[in-house]
Amino acid sequence: MNDFLYNKRIFYSPVEFAMAHIGGTWKIPILNCLRTGALRYGDLKKSIPHISHKMLITQLRELEEKNMVTRQTFQEKPPRVEYQLTAKAEMALPVIDQLAEYGISLMKEAGIDHTP
Secondary structure, three states: OOOEEEOOEEEOOHHHHHHHHHOOOOHHHHHHHHOOOOEEHHHHHHHOOOOOHHHHHHHHHHHHHOOOEEEEEEOOOOOEEEEEEOHHHHHHHHHHHHHHHHHHHHHHHOOOOOOO
């Protein structure tokens, strides 16, 4: 496969390009939390206990830039903000599920207990 340039970065495979959208420690947990519907920032933060506020904000902004998440602000007092998956992100959910299954099988092989 030929490498390609996108946003001033060289990619060597389509998998690498896809992982630039969903990879990292926190993007997949965020996408998984939003798979059931829109969530307010506070509810999203509670759903991912180990993430810091700064990291959650940073990751949400990156997901917005990549058109994986939408942010809707409601003109209320106090203001309410909700995050929701886009169709692009919903297309990634089956891939994320397959990666999770593969990860669980690797954990079993390594003797790591995985109890949800």
